[in-house]
Every structure is written in structure tokens, then in C-alpha cells.
Amino acid sequence: MVGRTDDRLIVLAETDTVAVVRAAIAQGERVWIGGEEITLERAVTMGHKLARMRMKPGDKVLKYGVPIGSVTENIAVGAHVHLHNIKSDYTPTYALDAAGDVT
Template identity: 65%
Template sequence: MAETDNRLIVLAPGDTVAVARCAIAEGEELMIGGQQVALAQAVTMGHKVARKPMEAGDKVLKYGVSIGSATVPISVGEHVHLHNVKSDYTPTYALTEEGEVA
């Protein structure tokens, strides 16, 4: 059995995240780093899923480099995005449902 589900792409061996090749529904079972995990929330194509547990302040690694820091603890299989990571380099902006910058 594969160590990581083929619906995920691992871009560099030391990465703490994998990238979804396709949309993956909430509750789907995935193999991540040899561990069977059920996704707690849906992940859309191109979004990141944790490969390793991270604590607040840990660097999030993608392409073998830091893309930011975890702002809260992140579990294996958890969606990694603006709600739990901040850039260490540029301000993070997101649009609210009303189209306002948050």
C-alpha cells in the first residue's frame, strides 16, 4: 500500500504539507505518510493537507521551503490554509463573503 494517497502530491520529501490533485470530500479516508486519516473537512484541488503534525509557530514547508508558520496546532490530514497559517513574508489578506478584505 502507498505511503501517501495518490490524490495528494508531495512536492519535496521534507514538506509538512501535500497538495490535493483533486477535490476530496469531508470524511474521505486517505493514507498520509503511512497513517490512515479521515478528512475532517473537504479540500479543494490545489489546497494543502498536513503530512505531519505541527504546533503553533512551526514552519509550514512546501517545495522544500517555508511558506509560512502555523498559527495553531495542525493535525495530520487537516486542511492547511489561511485559517491556520500566516505568511512570514507578506501580509495575508482574505475576502469576506461580502467581498471586503479581512
């Protein structure tokens, strides 16, 4: 993927479908991803991922050049990629309740 990518993002492998956030980025801020300027719909913290391309359910999410999971809903360029829209292909994904218990 060619084009300008924001310095606040790291692309670990050219084949990655996500970029890793280097520092927190607030909701409403603009970032460049693959030459496209995107306004973030939600805040994203350091270490989380933003989509480098459009993805649809069943697509593989690539990070470090390898698949880390599968897309569960449509994802737009620049969208936050996390447990709400992907699932691991290797380990179960769990959510914690308010008490910290696995549900």
C-alpha cells in the same frame, strides 16, 4: 517521511510538511498520509494542502522544500492547512468580506 501516501496527494519535496491535493476530496473520505490512514474532517479542494505531520504554533510550513508560512494553531496529520491555521511570513494575509473588499 516514509509510508504510503494517497495518489490524490502530491508531495513536492521530501522535506515538505504538507501535501498538495490533486483532486477534490470530500469530507469523511479516507486518505493515506505517510503510512497513516486519516478520515478528513472537512472537504478539501484541488490545490489546497493537507498536513503530513503534526505541527504546533510557530512551526514552519514547508512546500516546494521552502517555508511558506508559520503555523498559528495546532495542526493534526491530515488536517487542511490554509489561512485559518497558518500565516504568511512574507506578505500580509487578508480576508475578503461578502462584497469582496479587503478587510
